[in-house]
Amino acid sequence: MKTNKYNLSISSNMFQEKVLELTKKIPKGKVTTYKEIAKKLKSKAYRAVGTALRNNKTPIIIPCHRVVNSNGSVGSYKGVENSKEKIKLLRKEGVKVVNGKLDLEEYLFLDLS
């Protein structure tokens, strides 16, 4: 979907908005994956989810550090892979991170309604 006859974007930003909304719902001490967020949006735009979070201007309000890769590695934060800051935040919330990875079986939060 691109533009309408007035050359205005139709559904741009909606994707990002939804991503941020879902991210806000992740409880402290839990995480979710880029894939699960995309799935909730009925999309396979895994990468676009990352793009949306990168665009996030309010990292405190939007806890984007709780979004990780589906293989259990923490992924990136503020454009930096395996960000020390991201790991720190997660640990502070009670998530065990070992060697840049965590146990999804234990921490994955799926009920994003």
Added chain:
DNA sequence: CCCTTGACCAAAC
């Protein structure tokens, strides 16, 4: 418009 770039994923080496 077309082309490139990613905070990714799954499968295959």
Added chain:
DNA sequence: GGTTTGGCCAAGG
């Protein structure tokens, strides 16, 4: 266990 490869799709140039 790890690295590479092709695919994915929204955004920006």
